[in-house]
Amino acid sequence: MLYTISTLILSLIVLVLAVIAIIHKNITVAIIAMGTVGLFTSVIFLLLAAPDVAMTEAAIGSGLTTVIFFYVLNKIKNHDA
Template identity: 45%
Template sequence: MLQELFVILICAGIIVSGLLAVTLRGVTAAMVSSGLASLFAAVSYVLLAAPDVAMAEAAIGAGLSTLVFLHAIRRTSAGRED
C-alpha cells in the first residue's frame, strides 16, 4: 500500500517535470527539468524492483545525457551576445 503511494507520487513527479521541460522558456532550465524526470524514472524503477533498469536510467538518462546537453548548451551559448 505504501509502496504504491510512493510509485504514484514519483510518477506524478515525472509528469510535472516533463511538463516543466516543455513549458519553460530557458533552455538550461528545461534540460535540468528533463534530467529530473529521468531521475524520477530511475527511482520508480527501483521501487518497482528493477534495479538493473534503474541503474541504466540513472547513468545514461539522468547523468550522461543531461551533462552532454548542458555542455552543448554552454558551448553554443558562449559566443552569443545578449
C-alpha cells in the same frame, strides 16, 4: 500498498517535471528538469523490481544526458557571443 502510493507520488512528480521541461522558457531550467525526470524515473524502476534498469537510468538518463546537453548549450552560447 506503500509502494503503490509512493509510485503515485513519484509519477505525479515525473509528469510535473516533464511539463516544466517542455514549457519553460529558460532552456537551462528545461534541461535540468529533464535530468530530474530521469532521476525520479529510476526510482520508479526500482519499485518495479528492476534494479539493473534503475542503475542504468540513474547513471545515463539523468547524469550523462544532462552533461552532454549542457556542453552543446555552452557551445551554442559561446558561438553567439
